[in-house]
Amino acid sequence: MAQAQTSGPAAPPRAHQVVTWGASADRQGEGPTDRSYRMVVRTSVGGANARVRLSNAFGDHPVTFDSVHAGLRKQGAELVRGSNRPLTFGGARSVTVAPGAAVTSDPLSGRLAAQSDLVVSFHVADSAGPTTGHGLAMQTSYATAGDHAAEEGAASWTDRTSSWYYLDAVSVETPAATGAVVTLGDSITDGWQSSTDKNRRWPDYLARRLQGASGTGVKGVANEGISGNKVLADGAGQSALNRLQRDVLSQPGVRTVFLFEGINDIKAHTGVTVDDLIADYREIVARAHAAGKCVVGATVMPYKGWSEWDPEGEAVRRGVNDFIRDSGEFDAVTDFDKLVRSPYDQERMLPVFDGGDHVHPNDKGMQAMADAVDLAALNCDNAG
Structure with missing residues (x-):
């Protein structure tokens, strides 16, 4: 009869996720339906396999996010050509977040440099009641009617905002x-x-x-x-x-x-x-x-x-x-x-x-x- 093999102590992890940007969530005003947001944030640490966290912490209705993308900013609302890529959530392009909850995206392959202007764009297909966001961003971001999250140009992004909406954290994979x-x-x-x-x-x-x-x-x-x-x-x-x-x-x-x-x-x-x-x-x-x-x-x-x-x-x-x-x-x-x-x-x-x-x-x-x-x-x- 074969004897069971015992293994030694597990090797320490060689890499893990580390937050590279965050902004505290708070209750904001009523959120319109069929609205796209283009949120501009500055990374701190660089790494691979970036993940973003979308929050409905202060909502009282479910919020559906679709067409979520992440890219690098060129200037204003314009992105570096070829950098805007879709994000998924459990393999799906759309995700519905319950009131009081948050969701983290699947990893986005590739590296994200330190001190980058990362732009997270997403379409809110279904929203009601208060939004979740950060009122005093000290950073200009953008919004528009309809779904324009996949666009890299700035033409559709006519509305400016000094707040961040829904996005409350970005992390990257780094050495342990x-x-x-x-x-x-x-x-x-x-x-x-x-x-x-x-x-x-x-x-x-x-x-x-x-x-x-x-x-x-x-x-x-x-x-x-x-x-x-x-x-x-x-x-x-x-x-x-x-x-x-x-x-x-x-x-x-x-x-x-x-x-x-x-x-x-x-x-x-x-x-x-x-x-x-x-x-x-x-x-x-x-x-x-x-x-x-x-x-x-x-x-x-x-x-x-x-x-x-x-x-x-x-x-x-x-x-x-x-x-x-x-x-x-x-x-x-x-x-x-x-x-x-x-x-x-x-x-x-x-x-x-x-x-x-x-x-x-x-x-x-x-x-x-x-x-x-x-x-x-x-x-x-x-x-x-």
Whole structure:
């Protein structure tokens, strides 16, 4: 009688999927039927076999996507000739996504370069009720009536939009040693006051630094900031805690979570205390650690000069920053407060970094923030 053969330990995977672009989903307005969307996004890490994720997270009716294509942008809504190729979902050209759900495409053969303008075009054949999307894209995309997703020219794409609809993530296949960081934040991370269509949000600058850096396996960056977002309360998007799974932990290849939120909780005058924010920071860290991710905490930047500033809010901000710096509960800390504050009034942002409203940095401030991130701190294997 033949004896059963025992095999040794499984070999580690040689390649895996890593998120190369992401945008947090939120509830948008009513979605028209028979509408095509041409969404322009910038990749971070390059790789093979790209996959896109379409979300109906905030819809209350099924949405049918057909004629889904991905190509490279030449200029405006025009694509590089020959680059626009159809995507499939379980081998089919059309897919219907239930309310609250998302779907990921089959891999698209070939390589997608880092820092590419990827264009995902799709026709929504059947839609009703609210759409799912990202309101503040800081990037011009396009829409039109009818099905024009397969076209590479720009003639049909007459409507411009500053939002992304339905598309909330793109991933690529990379060597297994390559990973990604997700920046979980509010309008500062979302890029408000940075230059539109220039990819000058601080996570964009960070992505470019990572591409040129040696000694780190973190190359992907997903920007999961929502303008007006809070740590504790839903409002402008679900709270950081409530959207953590969908926007962050569900993304493939994530090694590190970069947590930079709190200013909207503090300046809203809702009675939020230092202990309130600390409790939710701790829960976010615990959930990320349980998922095998490291967490970098960033201090809350000064906002004196903004209409909602007051000494009480300033006291909360300072108390929260003391916790972030000194508690030891984060795997690393980036001190944005120290970076951008004025030496003459530490409650204010340096004018050279101020985008004009005393809360949001300009392009120079965004770049300084990215430059302040310790890249080695992102190269974390497991939070344990």
